[in-house]
Amino acid sequence: MKIRYPSLQKQVLQGLSIPYPALPGASVDFLTDVSAYIPESVYTNHGRLNVTDASFCVVSLAYTHTNQTDFVNVQVWLPIDTWNERMMGLGGGREGGGFNCGLYPDNIMAMLGAVAEGYAAVSTDCGHTMEQDVGFASVSLNDAAIMGRSVAESFYGMQPRYSYWSGCSQGGRQGMMLAQRYPAAYDGIAGSSPAINWAEILVSGFWTQYVMNQLDSYPQSCELDYLTRMTVRYCDGMDGVGDGIVSNIDSCHFNTLGLIGMHVPCGNKTVRLSKSAAIMATAAWQGPFTRNGVHLWMGVDVVSNLTSIWSSQFSPDGTCTGLPKEPNFDLESVTHDEYVRIFHESVKEYKSLIGTDNTDLSEFRQHGGKILTFHGLADPMIPSGGTLRYHEAVARKDPDVRSFYRLFEAPGLGHCWSPSGLYPSTIGVKQDRILCPYPQRAVYDGHGESSSMDSYFCSAEDLAFHRNDL
């Protein structure tokens, strides 16, 4: 059932009734003939999209949770006469270091993409952008799903037949949280590169900063880029195809120390590769350890862009300086034991709140829910091994996990999106390559054209995972 309006006039909506949620903060706007180009990096889990002349209604809601001081904004965007009878919830992403819930500029563009494809689109700012906020962690996400369905029903006279969640990074975590805690909120969840181990990732991201501070030596970005290039060159052929993409990162073990002193192109000059660059790369790949060698968390993917580790920033001359110091926290003076203590405190304080690694998805499954997750195998922000580890843990509880939850590892891809690597713009297919649902991997047949999809097949043989040594 579709509502058709005689003319695309804002005043047509003056008499529109949105009976529930009956909220004092609600407002209705009407946008016509909206056109925009939306890159695939923005409309995450989708391909790029040219939006032309989209017309839709924007219902804005604001509310507060009882006995809390939050103030949550939700928007529901409703296609006027092109509704596909489905709803899409759009989550946070990479923007803002992963601390955004929704309704920030990229997310708004993704809403436009969804509404242009016919979905009723819903997003929430969770009332907050701070990681310790409960609403941010979970509750507001379910609120938004309920409100979106309710507003859609008021507008179209029927509830959406299906509802989907789409997000990456923080938005991927939100999707997994919804599956774990609110199994009825969405029928389908595309939760990519999910920040499910937020408490661990947060402190692990500073491990390389800690190591560099101990060395009191900070590599230049050109040195780190050089190490990434050399690693890719060394490991490229291990998957059977010399295509500049390392598909089997578990076989890729590269000794950076052997390159110390090598000539590295750096702008219009050449520098010698420093010991700190070599150590920093290895530290990034290994992840944090205690002084006794106890592994705290996994490192970033071995072929990831080391200049994109999120605690790093570079001064104009290309030297790594680390994030600006917080006034109350001087990372430079942190000892190894203090680092370990901070790691454990982060886990203790945040894991129960925002940790999203509950492996019991049985309710979600019983509800008929489906999850698709991709994770780039060159992710410098969130180690792909965390997602793999979670998927394996779910599989131990439910051997039939792949009937409703599939993981696609995307070779060469950075965090959520990168210019190189296999971005699944339509999950399962990217250009002329295939992505295979874990535990399968794309294997080159050894004789076909390496750029042709027909030269690859999915195989589950010869899998030896070394990322799950925790």
Ligand SMILES: [Ca+2]
């Ligand atoms: Ca390769």
